[in-house]
Amino acid sequence: xxxxxxxxxxxxxxxxxxxxxxxxxxxxxxxxxxxxxxxxxxxxxxxxxxxxxxxxxxxxxxxxxxxxxxxxxxxxxxxxxxxxxx
Numbered sequence: 552x553x554x555x556x557x558x559x560x561x562x563x564x565x566x567x568x569x570x571x572x573x574x575x576x577x578x579x580x581x582x583x584x585x586x587x588x589x590x591x592x593x594x595x596x597x598x599x600x601x602x603x604x605x606x607x608x609x610x611x612x613x614x615x616x617x618x619x620x621x622x623x624x625x626x627x628x629x630x631x632x633x634x635x636x637x
Contacts, residue, residue, distance in 0.1 A: 588630040
């Protein structure tokens, strides 16, 4: 299924939360693979963008309400707030 379509399905399921971009959805896929939570440093290792771009994407996902983040040492731990639609 096309990523944009998956994002639209997730949006419909969530009852109108702000839509994820295709790149944000890629980050969510990584977060969903770690239901116990994943550190920002681990997430960064999956992607090739600059550090600031990766941080911005995670911030946007958090602001849209898709994840919960908590500080642990120097890193944030991200945990999905919503389940993935299979």
